[in-house]
Amino acid sequence: MAMALRTAVAAAAAPRGFRRLFSTTFTPPFNPPSASVAAQQREKAEPSTNLFVSGLSKRTTTEKLHEAFSQFGEVVHAKVVTDRVSGYSKGFGFVRYATLEDAAKGIEGMDGKFLDGWVIFAEYARPRQPPTPPENNMYTPYGHQ
């Protein structure tokens, strides 16, 4: 029995609806200004003395952060965020300058620079949640009467 092995034609049944998929007039991915409040989280925060520093090396400590940013202004407070359980740095931190001017100089001076072998990014930190909301309850922290 001679089996004529004919070349199997790769009959790829190509759908005929793909040629107009990209021809359809679609709306450009532009976010309307009437976006929800979720948009402000992605945008850069307004000038503040508080700086958010990311891209830090896991070995960079609070001292090193304070030391590095002190070159461009009066650093009032600096801290590298570390994990509570592991104790290691999360790779980012916060730096607070005395004035907005120093904060601006700190960003211009440290943003995109190297620190411990890593390119760091300095920007204005977002307004954090209100610090320790006082108990508005009937119970006074100074001892109930």
Add this chain to the structure above:
DNA sequence: CCTGAGCGT
């Protein structure tokens, strides 16, 4: 020890 976007115990 650290693999890598991010907004703080």
